[in-house]
Amino acid sequence: MTAKVQSVGFIGAGMMASAVMEGLVSKNVVDTPGSIICSDLFKEALEKAAERGFKTTELNREVCEFAVDAIIIAVKPNAVQTVCRDILAVENKTAVIISIAAGVTLEELERGLPGRRVVRIMPNTPCQVGEGASCYSLGTLANTQDRVIVEVLFGAVGLIREVPEHLINAVTGLSGSGPAYVFMFIEALADGGVRAGLTRADALKLAAQTVKGAAEMVLKTETHPGVLKDQVCSPGGTTIAGCDELEKGGFRSATIQAVKAATKRSMQLGHVAETDITNKYNL
Numbered sequence: 001m002t003a004k005v006q007s008v009g010f011i012g013a014g015m016m017a018s019a020v021m022e023g024l025v026s027k028n029v030v031d032t033p034g035s036i037i038c039s040d041l042f043k044e045a046l047e048k049a050a051e052r053g054f055k056t057t058e059l060n061r062e063v064c065e066f067a068v069d070a071i072i073i074a075v076k077p078n079a080v081q082t083v084c085r086d087i088l089a090v091e092n093k094t095a096v097i098i099s100i101a102a103g104v105t106l107e108e109l110e111r112g113l114p115g116r117r118v119v120r121i122m123p124n125t126p127c128q129v130g131e132g133a134s135c136y137s138l139g140t141l142a143n144t145q146d147r148v149i150v151e152v153l154f155g156a157v158g159l160i161r162e163v164p165e166h167l168i169n170a171v172t173g174l175s176g177s178g179p180a181y182v183f184m185f186i187e188a189l190a191d192g193g194v195r196a197g198l199t200r201a202d203a204l205k206l207a208a209q210t211v212k213g214a215a216e217m218v219l220k221t222e223t224h225p226g227v228l229k230d231q232v233c234s235p236g237g238t239t240i241a242g243c244d245e246l247e248k249g250g251f252r253s254a255t256i257q258a259v260k261a262a263t264k265r266s267m268q269l270g271h272v273a274e275t276d277i278t279n280k281y282n283l
């Protein structure tokens with residue numbers, strides 16, 4: 001969805017906020033970086049944002065006063081309730097409040113922000129280059145216009161889907177955390193290339209382009225990745241020898257366990273009872 005918004009505020013200007021802020025500017029969702037304001041406790045984060053042309057402030061209150069369309073909570077989960085108190089102190093009823101904090105539930109957000117329209121979303125860092133993947137759920141008071149704002153903001157910087165809230169922990173384990181797994185894979189592929197004699201620079205480029213190309217094939221052809229894998233494996237050839245080693249190393253199982261562990265951790269951050277994590281969600 002391509003459309004413009006007037007002004008957006010970020011409380012917390014760290015890793016994820018900067019990724020989304022950069023994405024919004026490069027995709028022209030805002031007219032200028034000056035239509036985005038961010039606050040942070042960490043001075044260096046504000047200095048970096050100011051260098052990129054964003055408005056900055058040490059006061060969360062000023063973010064709430066400036067932002068017309070959305071206020072995005074982009075602090076660590078344990079700081080969300082403190083930030084909610086700062087948001088409540090300002091009478092801004094136009095902006096929808098969007099939390100990107102892992103694990104923090106709509107119920108917790110609505111408890112901290114009574115009477116306010118809230119949305120829980122899980123984006124990922126590739127939003128910075130317009131290739132993010134985000135899933136969201138609307139709070140009880142959020143309306144159709146709020147859905148439009150969320151889709152405009154995060155749809156501009158990648159894929160966007162609305163999901164039932166109970167699935168957001170799984171989204172966190174997969175696409176929220178997933179870039180880290182993929183970066184590890186790219187690094188390992190490149191290490192393999194260097195071990196086999198390539199220069200580091202060539203190996204990294206080849207590894208990243210291979211992951212990008214393979215991902216594009218899955219998305220564009222909508223073919224099952226197992227079928228695409230089979231197309232690469234010649235009988236008795238090089239690839240099946242490599243696949244054999246990946247299976248011996250537990251590659252697939254380790255990946256599944258990684259998503260499961262991150263999903264579980266997201267539930268723990270959201271204070272889901274351990275008995276529910278085990279019994280209800282079977283994790």
Ligand SMILES: NC(=O)C1=CN([C@@H]2O[C@H](COP(=O)(O)OP(=O)(O)OC[C@H]3O[C@@H](n4cnc5c(N)ncnc54)[C@H](OP(=O)(O)O)[C@@H]3O)[C@@H](O)[C@H]2O)C=CC1
Nearest residue numbers: 012014015016040041042074075076077079100101102123
């Ligand atoms: N990194 C990622 O890939 C993703 C992260 N998320 C979520 O995004 C949120 C932010 O993560 P990330 O960007 O990685 O974290 P960062 O630590 O990089 O950024 C958070 C920033 O918020 C600042 N902060 C803390 N308390 C306050 C406050 N009361 N008011 C204003 N600023 C404050 C921190 O300052 P200080 O360091 O001084 O405390 C820090 O600079 C988390 O909830 C995370 O779960 C979601 C999707 C992906």
Ligand SMILES: O=C(O)[C@@H]1CCC=N1
Nearest residue numbers: 101102172176177178
């Ligand atoms: O590691 C984390 O907790 C955050 C949430 C998803 C990605 N990073």
